Amino acid sequence: MPITPPLSTGFGYGIVLGLGFAFALGMITTTYVLKRYQAEVQTSEMFSTAGRTVKSGLVASAVVSSWTWAATLLQSSGVAYRYGVSGPFWYASGATVQILLFATLAIELKRKAPNAHTFLEVIRARYGVYAHLVFTVFGLMTNVLVTAILLTGGSAVVTALTGMPTAAACFLLPIGVVLYTIAGGIKATFLTDYVHTVMILIIIFIFAFTAYTTDANLGSPAKVYDLLVTAARDHPVAGNAQGSYLTMRSQEGAIFFVINLVGNFGTVFMDNGYYNKAIAASPVHALPGYVMGGLSWFAIPWLAATTMGLSALALESNPVFPTFPSRMADEDVTAGLVLPYAAVALLGKGGAAATLLLIFMAVTSASSSEYIAVSSIFTYDIYQTYFNPRASGKMLINMAHSFVIVYAILLAAFSTGLYYIGISMGYLYLMMGVIISSAVLPAVLTLMWKKQNVFAATLSPILGLTCSLIAWLVTAKKEFGNLSVTSTGSNNPMLAGNVVALLSPLVFIPILTYAFGPQNYDYKSMAAIRLGNDEDIAAAAHTDLEEIPGVTGMSAADFESEQKKLQRASLIAKSMTGILTLALLILWPMPLYGTGYIFSKKFFTGLFPLWEGRHSMANTFKGIVRDLSGKGGASIRGRAMEGSDGSTSPREESDKVREVAMEKKE
Helix, strand or coil: CCCCCCCCHHHHHHHHHHHHHHHHHHHHHHHHHHHHHCCCCCCHHHHHHHHHCECHHHHHHHHHHHHCCHHHHHHHHHHHHHHCCHHHHHHHHHHHHHHHHHHHHHHHHHHHCCCCCCHHHHHHHHHCHHHHHHHHHHHHHHHHHHHHHHHHHHHHHHHHHHCCCHHHHHHHHHHHHHHHHHHHHHHHHHHHHHHHHHHHHHHHHHHHHHHHHHCCCCCCHHHHHHHHHHHHHHCCCCCEHHHCCCECCEHHHHHHHHHHHHHHHHHHHCCHHHHHHHHHECHHHHHHHHHHHHHHHHHHHHHHHHHHHHHHHHHCCCCCCCCCCCCCCHHHHHHCCHHHHHHHHHHHHHHHHHHHHHHHHHHHHHHHHHHHHHHHHHHHHHHHHHHCCCCEHHHHHHHHHHHHHHHHHHHHHHHHHHHHCCCCHHHHHHHHHHHHHHHHHHHHHHHHCCCCCHHHHHHHHHHHHHHHHHHHHHHHHHHHCCCCHHHHCCHHHHHHHHHHHHHCHHHHHHHHHHHHCCCCCCCHHHHCCCCCECHHHHHHCCCCHHHCCCCCCCCHHHHHHHHHHHHHHHHHHHHHHHHHHHHHHHHCHHHHHHHCCECCHHHHCCCHHHHHCHHHHHHHHHHHHHHHCCCCCCCHHHHHHHCCCCCCCHHHHHHHHHHHHHHHHC
């Protein structure tokens, strides 16, 4: 059921265009300052790799920001609304492990192809033209799907909150991103990602503290818990333990988890944007950057969804909820409107404005990464490889700028078309693994297994995609009797297609490898990938090429030292990411799922006792400080009995105890 937009259309245009131009102006100014005072020259290498000198802090914030799509906030809140407390965890854990595991691949990429600009250059260096073309198609399909998810989800929220036409939102959201991406290249992405991430976290904290501490209708975890119990009684969840929203045992939630897990392997390992960040990272900072980024990102969808998805469930029976007295329509949930509706219920127009700002940050930050990723592919893997192998640095930069603009326009048009045919963010999110995940294993094994041959690398993605499409569509036809957006977008068909896409290459790769003979690759051709030729740019800037970071190779001694550091980082990455993956996928969730435990109020409100005991903890901490400073740490009771330092008297202490007891009783 459509709602009356709480904000004006003018407000929507102001946020989308005003903030976009503000970020563009900020980045243009930053680029000018770096050029004037740091003698930084925008070469083709700087535009695409930032000189390969980015430190772990910026790498981590870039990973967090790039992985915080509109879907991170909107889809996660939707699965919380559908499945309860399990949804946020399944979303967060099912999309964190890929970033952690990618840390290992990032290190291997730095070790074996130190001069690469894209992961597709690595494919071509090892297997040649045909495999390169196949992976180029899969890489571009990944970027197209991710960008479409960003624009369809973001535009749906803008339209719902402001009434701005969806087509206008699709075309206007990218403008500011295009301007600052062209101005600063991948470094602009890193710098603006930091700002975006800070603002996203602040807004999520505002929502969380409002829902769980100050809201008149919620205001405490205990009240949210009671309302979720009531919601389960009024409309129990099919497939959940006892129909409860307060359990990890959720049949449909578990299906979503598998789809989410499989699909996000594709959108990480096949997205050139993540390889771009690995390439741009300083060698010693790639591993900590990706591990910190992955673990930090986990908290964003988990907190956002457990706040907004559960708040929507708790408040939709209240007149403050936009759809009251009806529940949310399924198509609105799929479109990603749970979070904005909950925000309006919690904070009115202020919540709508905060949501608009939140989604703008999520869409633009991730979009910048996608534009750079696609621009790099077209510049280095298509233009330089097949059309102009001797391209100068200036020509490469011109091509990169042009491709950013062209891609932004094409994807705005494509996303608008998806809106008019009824394809939403939720549908694309579930479908992405079906389309791209069959290329994940051959891509990973390109860097990790020397025996995979060209036949396995070239044919297994194609065969896997064929099998996944068959599994997806046949399951939908068999289960529903027809092929439609509704039937093909259901969980079971999506589950079949996603699982077949990721796992079918496990069959094809060894068969093709050993049928045609293992390759026994030595990785030398990867190391021979050359840097871009930026001599013309250096000459125009009256600068020695050797003084520009990232545009010249390193000495043999430096290379040897770097390889030793990367070898050590590789061993750490493999062990650390393995342990963290086991914890997130098995050790933490499975006992709760297997037992079918229904959260008790004490379990659900686990942080509440900390708040209740804040005075005692503060006094204890003060006592510890007094002990450490040599002043003695007398107990509250002892100081109260002394009564000489203004501390609590016995009677006042008794009154406090009585008040706490009354609060607990209430």
